[in-house]
Amino acid sequence: MKFQGSENYVATQDLMLAVNAAITLKRPLLVKGEPGTGKTMLAEEVAQALDMPLLQWHIKSTTKAQQGLYEYDAVSRLRDSQLNTSDSAERVKDIRNYIVQGVLWQAFTADRPVALLIDEIDKADIEFPNDLLRELDRMEFYCYETRELIKARHRPLVFITSNNEKELPDAFLRRCFFHYIKFPDADTMKQIVDVHFPGLKSELLTVAMKTFYDVRNLPGLKKKPSTSELIDWLKLLMAEDIPLEALQNADNKVSIPPLVGALLKNEQDTTLFEKLVFMNQRNR
Numbered sequence: 163m164k165f166q167g168s169e170n171y172v173a174t175q176d177l178m179l180a181v182n183a184a185i186t187l188k189r190p191l192l193v194k195g196e197p198g199t200g201k202t203m204l205a206e207e208v209a210q211a212l213d214m215p216l217l218q219w220h221i222k223s224t225t226k227a228q229q230g231l232y233e234y235d236a237v238s239r240l241r242d243s244q245l246n247t248s249d250s251a252e253r254v255k256d257i258r259n260y261i262v263q264g265v266l267w268q269a270f271t272a273d274r275p276v277a278l279l280i281d282e283i284d285k286a287d288i289e290f291p292n293d294l295l296r297e298l299d300r301m302e303f304y305c306y307e308t309r310e311l312i313k314a315r316h317r318p319l320v321f322i323t324s325n326n327e328k329e330l331p332d333a334f335l336r337r338c339f340f341h342y343i344k345f346p347d348a349d350t351m352k353q354i355v356d357v358h359f360p361g362l363k364s365e366l367l368t369v370a371m372k373t374f375y376d377v378r379n380l381p382g383l384k385k386k387p388s389t390s391e392l393i394d395w396l397k398l399l400m401a402e403d404i405p406l407e408a409l410q411n412a413d414n415k416v417s418i419p420p421l422v423g424a425l426l427k428n429e430q431d432t433t434l435f436e437k438l439v440f441m442n443q444r445n446r
């Protein structure tokens with residue numbers, strides 16, 4: 163079982179190494195990186211490439227670890243017990259009918275190995291990763307209501323992504339293999355664009371990439387545009403049929419690119435960029 167990239171996803175050598183290391187070690191792969199650098203997509207693509215079903219768990223600030231294991235639906239049980247039909251009376255007898263299985267339960271009991279994505283773990287509160295330590299390590303947990311031990315039939319391939327909004331506890335980190343997706347260099351970026359727009363004219367690509375990296379490298383930017391933003395922008399440029407000249411000044415100086423809203427996402431950054439363009443033009 164080895165991941166070697168996919169048709170829709172450009173994986174650098176070190177990313178493939180990291181995925182395969184996590185598979186070998188049988189540990190979760192913790193992926194960090196700027197927003198839009200393909201963390202979520204990695205799990206989807208690896209699962210597809212290795213022909214595994216993917217179970218996804220998208221974490222929010224209110225998500226609790228227990229929800230990934232199971233939840234006991236006491237309200238339904240109470241309602242059934244008051245309904246007084248033969249059907250409900252039958253259901254009430256077995257507490258199992260009120261156990262709602264979480265993604266970990268499903269992953270552990272699946273009849274073939276699955277991939278499991280715990281997406282944006284840093285959104286949850288600080289206790290969340292600690293609460294999952296044992297489950298992810300030992301691949302088992304206990305259901306108190308039914309008094310059964312849920313043990314993984316096959317060890318799932320676990321992906322955990324984080325945007326670094328919160329630090330993860332050391333004990334948690336110890337159990338993961340870590341990979342930081344670096345922002346793609348120009349060559350890798352060209353490959354990524356090629357995956358999305360195979361027939362893109364090379365002149366447009368060159369000019370658009372230059373503008374993109376110029377914007378990205380602007381010192382003091384609050385939110386740097388990422389891969390997904392470049393892709394959105396290119397899509398717009400093509401849809402609107404923007405001529406090359408609109409992207410390029412005769413003397414190659416920076417100008418405000420069309421549809422800049424795809425790249426810059428707040429007014430401070432736009433102002434900063436406009437100022438720079440203005441200064442550049444005065445210095446001519």
Ligand SMILES: Nc1ncnc2c1ncn2[C@@H]1O[C@H](COP(=O)(O)OP(=O)(O)OP(=O)(O)O)[C@@H](O)[C@H]1O
Pocket residue numbers: 170171172173195196197198199200201202203204323325354357389390393
């Ligand atoms: N290596 C890549 N190959 C192909 N497409 C990519 C790659 N990296 C990013 N993309 C594009 O960027 C988009 C965003 O990727 P994704 O949603 O996986 O980012 P993310 O890192 O999970 O971002 P966030 O932290 O905001 O959730 C993808 O839908 C895809 O179009």
Ligand SMILES: [Mg+2]
Pocket residue numbers: 201202203281323
């Ligand atoms: Mg994501």
